Amino acid sequence: MFFRASLSLAKGLALLLALPCLTFAQSGCPFSLDAGTASATTDGLYLMRYALGQRGSPALDNATSLASTAEATAASRLRRFDLDGNGVFDHDDARIIQRYLLGFRGSSLGGGGAYAARLTPALIEAYIAQNCPGRAMTAQERAARFLTQATWGPTWSEIDALVQAGANDTAFNAWITAQFNTASIEPHWDYVARKGPIGCATDTVGCDSNFINGTMETFWLQAMQGPDQLRQRVAFALQQIFVVSTVNSGVDIQADAHASFLDMTARNAFGNFRTLLEDVTRHPTMGIYLSHFRNEKEDPATGRTPDENYAREVLQLFSIGLWELNIDGTRKKDLSGKDIPTYNQNDIIGLAKVFTGLAWGDDPSPAPTDDNFRWGGGSWKYPMQMYPSGHSTSAKTFLGITIPAMSGTITQAQANQSLATALDRIFNHSNVGPFISKQLIKRLVTSNPSPAYVQRVAEKFNNNGSNIRGDMKAVIRAVLMDPEARDEQKLADESFGKLREPVLRFGAWMRAFTARPASGRYRIWNLEDPADALGQNPMRSPSVFNFYRPEYAPPGAILNRRASAPEFQITHETTTTAYTNFMLSVIERGYGGNNDEIAPNYARYLANVSNPTAMIADLNALLAYGQLTTQTQQIILDAINAIATTEFNWQARRVYTAVALTMLAPEFLIQR
């Protein structure tokens, strides 16, 4: 008797011990159907009724006090709620869920029912641990997560606005539409021409932004403060596909060259890909960077052939890639099962002839004479124009087409036609949709999209619904509104998401805490030192291959499972340490100094400093859309509480600690 009694006492204790774990709302498990904490008497009861076939109010939600969305949430999770794996969510599963919520574990949890794949409690517990269907996100968290994907970082005002609108697909779609119609602050060109922000001529600092510094300042100003956040984020993604750089480059200090290129990516972010491709090709900054500026036609007398640089990289990096792709981004195979290259060296030789004869344009354009081709000047602001004397007239064969040889002296229109024909051919290659779509998904949402996700976006690229190919608005909307991007269950998918790149982490902090320089000058000139800063700086990629390749995976577990994690290419012992040091310093002291100090505003948190739990909850929603694990929250809470309210400067130090630990938590670093 005594023995039995102590057993039930042990059970009771286990139940009591299990309960505190349920009180943290952010804990992934178990089984909440709304934003509240899961319990056997609400969610458990609801699911039991659901399993027994009841639907709708009041049959389902009578006395459960769950949100009205609970039924839809339940319906979307039936596959995961099939705990015993017999292929259907039934009352056996609901019974296990109820018992689990009551704290039963081990043999008292119970095993699977008829035809179960998971018969034992141990297997069921392991399944729950792996596939734990978390509580539904709150509206704030849904909004913050969306903004993390679509902007340079959520702010409370943006979150609140989306919550007001419902923080659902309708709200997000409306936000996207509004963003498509939101203009930039101004052209980057104007900042650089003025050598400072609007009003610099009359402020105390003056217009002193020389050389490339001006471009860096206007880049950050617009990324951080631009009302056109979606454009800013997408333009930055495009800058990582169509890479120009000031490193190992013929355009290293020319602020106007890079400002013009930034403007070009911003202008085309919501345009058509065909125009984007041509604007990239004709941009003088790209022309210098990939050396097709003043690229000359072949010359049999000296044995000269056209420079192949742009021809190769426009195919490999900017449009179709190396391998023939299916619409879902997977590689096509030949009859023997091998990957199929999209082009060979002869295609490059043929296409290189197209990119000859390009040099300065301007407004008005210089006369397209041979002298002007070789020696004339022009402006970084305008696309390169064709100079017919420099353009190859021989037959150009590539990607299955031939532009016929032209005889005699050709006109500028003929040279333009060569280029148009080539760009049309590239644009219409079936690879472009999946190739570009997958890269945009990787930049905004996840490193390893499912083939179906890639296909859905690529189909929008191929046809926006109005028989238009290359509509970037349709593509961007498809990337962000795809079920895979929005599905809350993806939060529990162990391979979903992406490592936030270093500059986006820093950007998220500046936006979250309204860290702005009083002078308006973002003197963030160089963040690339991997030991002292972030190991990444806009417009300073080491080569046209960007900071990381889209398919990169770190050797080891990720590479072995053939997944990708591009941002890990610049992630190692040095950069993780440097990021830690950099953020710990910036969070406390801001970035830069004097008038230009980028200083955070922590008022919202200083007001809450006696209530660490509330402070953590707020930061969790803002920076990690509620994904900090219970354990992480506890670690942060303990650290905050260790700073006693009697200590020197305890208020500020508690805030620094909370912000820093949140931004160093893996749940922040890996965007899901």
Place this chain on the structure above:
Amino acid sequence: MAYVSRHAARRRFLQQFGSLSALAGTPFAANLATIGAASAQAGSDYKALVCVFLFGGNDHANLIVPRTGQAYTDYMNARPTLAISQASLRSISPTGYTGAPLGLHPAMANMQSMIASGRAAVLANLGTLTNPITLAQWNGGDSLVEVPAQLFSHSDQQAQWQTGLPDRSSPTGWLGRLGDVTAPLYNPNSGVSICMSIGGNNMIQAGEDTIQYQITPQGAIAVNALTLGNGGLYGSTAGAQALRRLLTDSRAGMMEREWSKIGKRAVDTENIVTTSLANAPAVTTVFPATSIGRQLQMVARMISARTNLSQRRQVFFVQQGGYDFHDDLVADQNARLGELDAALGAFNAAMNTLNVSSSVTTFTASEFGRALRHNGRGSDHGWGGHQFVFGGAVQGNRIYGSFPTIAFNTPTDAGNGRLIPTTSVDEFGVTLARWFGVTDTNALSTILPNRLRFPNGANGLGFV
């Protein structure tokens, strides 16, 4: 504590020496003794390999040039806008080389003197190959002879040079696999990976068990808030403990786990490296204040700290970018090679000063050579190219492999003077692996699985 867990190392070892499965159950050390590796454990010798990767594809035709007679004329005619003047070439006279006299690029004064003194050698027309291939096979598109996939692409040729497996995708590189084989034998007590990079993440040092360790040109950097005496996180030691947990605790989730693994390595290794460097003999040689100079200076310091690091074998990776000479080849290559040569010269001097010159072998690598054909101001992507290897162990002032004829339509011309390589990376790597102490044929084939497809894949090229 071994960097690679002993269990993992042993498993790897037994996989590589699979024929020894009959010995399973005998002590690990006895296994080693049986195959003659006991000397590795008992010995005290030291060796290091230094890979200097030149990103972008170094131009070979202006690196080593036929400097007299018709051969120079052919070179000049082939690339009139790029040719280096005859007078400025730095003469070299390799032993046993009977072709047209050769000159080195004018920016490479230190390399010239290292070659002349027998300390440096040239690897001629080296490149990525899946099989030996002739011009006829190349032109005929002989489907029986595979060529590396996506020839002439930077990213693919970089990966293939580094994995040593141009016929397949590989999660490891040949220096990483060399580390897998040698680290358990030579560095059993080291807390730092045998493969160390000052040049960023790379493929060549990725092993099955070996995880490359990144260090900065200034050494290992510490998380300030975790450093004793810094007062913790914003003045709180409890905060520092929290920070340490967030950085290093193992996590669920594929990428979270990877991040935490890196964080843990960073925190665990930094103190070992910092202490080892602080207590090592100073490197007094003055290095140039260039990126490549600073990287090689750090290599020298880590070599000086080898005993403190418990490392009898070290593999380093450094890199220099900017070799993609489509444009302004003459000026840009002169600048890049000038920086490189000054840094290599300083490194060679430092090895002499540290008395390890015969223990350290340094080599250059680059994803491809460039076309002989000019495009006006530069030249385009090629295939084979020349590399240097130097150190006290090198049988120098020689050319290894076959120096190509610098002209079009030669037996090594894949088109526009892109060289069909005549020596494979496999043969090159085998030579270095054997010098490094790997003699077992199974182990060599683990490091370079395709090696026996090539004439010198069994025993190497003999330059060290």
